[in-house]
Amino acid sequence: MLIPFEEEYKKKYFALLEEVFQAGVLSDGKLLRKFEEKFSQYTNLSSKAISNGGAALLAILEYLDVKGKEVIVPANTFWATSLAAKQAGAKVVYADCNRNDLCLSLKSLKKLVTPKTKAVIVVHIGGHIAFEIDVIKDFCSQRNLLLIEDCAHAHGAEFHAKMAGSWGIAGAYSFYATKTMPMGEGGMVVSRDSDLLKWVERFRNYGKEVVRGKVEYPVKTGFNYRMSEQMAAFGIVQLERLPKILEWKRLLAEKFDNIFDDRVRFPEGMKSGYYKYIAFCQDLKCKTGKVYDISDQCHRIEGMEIDLPESDWVGGNHQCPPIFYGWEYADKTIGELRSILL
Numbered sequence: 587m588l589i590p591f592e593e594e595y596k597k598k599y600f601a602l603l604e605e606v607f608q609a610g611v612l613s614d615g616k617l618l619r620k621f622e623e624k625f626s627q628y629t630n631l632s633s634k635a636i637s638n639g640g641a642a643l644l645a646i647l648e649y650l651d652v653k654g655k656e657v658i659v660p661a662n663t664f665w666a667t668s669l670a671a672k673q674a675g676a677k678v679v680y681a682d683c684n685r686n687d688l689c690l691s692l693k694s695l696k697k698l699v700t701p702k703t704k705a706v707i708v709v710h711i712g713g714h715i716a717f718e719i720d721v722i723k724d725f726c727s728q729r730n731l732l733l734i735e736d737c738a739h740a741h742g743a744e745f746h747a748k749m750a751g752s753w754g755i756a757g758a759y760s761f762y763a764t765k766t767m768p769m770g771e772g773g774m775v776v777s778r779d780s781d782l783l784k785w786v787e788r789f790r791n792y793g794k795e796v797v798r799g800k801v802e803y804p805v806k807t808g809f810n811y812r813m814s815e816q817m818a819a820f821g822i823v824q825l826e827r828l829p830k831i832l833e834w835k836r837l838l839a840e841k842f843d844n845i846f847d848d849r850v851r852f853p854e855g856m857k858s859g860y861y862k863y864i865a866f867c868q869d870l871k872c873k874t875g876k877v878y879d880i881s882d883q884c885h886r887i888e889g890m891e892i893d894l895p896e897s898d899w900v901g902g903n904h905q906c907p908p909i910f911y912g913w914e915y916a917d918k919t920i921g922e923l924r925s926i927l928l
Contacts, residue, residue, distance in 0.1 A: 589768065589910040595823050602636070602819035608892050613814050614791070621818040622774075624825055629749045631757070631776035634786045635818060639738045639760025640666045641811040642773035645786045646756045647674035647705070648807050650732050655704035660690040661885045662877075662897045663709040666755055668884045679703070680885045682894040687850060688864065688904070689716035691896060691898045692725060705732040710740035710750050712877050713766065713861035719745065723753045734758070736825060737776070741766040742832040743858035751776035761821065766835070766859050766911075767828050769820050772813055829909045835860040838909055845918045845927065846907075863909040871913075871928050877906065 653675030740750035751757025761772035793808025880901035
């Protein structure tokens with residue numbers, strides 16, 4: 587698969603690299619701040635860049651001090667979500683998902699809360715916001731549980747004009763090479779909590795802070811999770827390209843909607859960023875990998891025997907036609923696409 591990168595954006599990236607060389611600052615400089623500011627403007631959430639999406643989740647969990655507590659995680663997610671909670675010292679409790687959106691099930695969540703539960707991670711699977719996000723937020727508020735959003739798939743996703751990361755105490759974005767906004771590596775923590783974001787600034791830089799000219803280490807769990815100026819420059823360019831990529835994906839998804847009747851159907855007011863297009867109970871001749879197969883689900887990786895029937899069903903009964911930016915057949919007619927896919 588060849589990811590296209592238009593010549594005009596190459597020139598913009600090279601121009602930003604020239605700024606890096608002229609400034610002589612390779613890390614923690616003005617382009618990092620510029621990238622954070624632009625991502626904040628895009629999401630309407632204050633933002634702090636970090637080395638990758640896993641580190642973004644880890645930073646949030648470390649700040650919330652989940653060590654020795656239970657964190658509820660959907661089993662139908664990438665292993666990194668669980669690993670971040672484990673790395674932060676939490677006991678992970680796996681919840682089931684819903685068939686209609688592949689995301690965390692409120693019904694399952696309610697059964698799993700104990701006095702030891704401190705946080706819940708909702709993962710916006712496949713590029714859309716979890717359909718039950720509002721009621722999950724309300725439930726967490728009623729039970730004094732901390733809600734965290736894993737936004738690794740959700741670039742450009744909206745629900746009633748709110749972007750991923752808007753419901754919980756914080757959200758974690760990934761810019762890995764396969765994402766809708768790919769940077770190779772990189773991540774972002776978004777939040778309205780200024781104390782949390784100030785803490786992330788220290789955490790990503792070995793926990794240190796310069797106070798009256800003296801280096802101090804107020805965050806003891808910090809490490810090197812910095813983003814370089816070169817990567818921040820690329821992030822600025824990719825964020826500028828993102829609306830173009832989203833428009834391309836959404837136009838292709840409209841064609842797919844005429845081919846697949848049994849698919850994820852979004853509620854009113856929701857826009858997907860289409861990290862994946864998800865169709866059910868359909869064999870495809872041309873496809874990309876599933877969001878998560880049964881063997882990819884976290885409890886399976888751990889070898890745990892847990893009854894999670896909806897996770898089992900979606901893992902075995904969905905397929906994903908190609909919707910990555912630049913797919914060579916995207917300009918075909920609906921009829922031609924149907925012949926290619928089915």
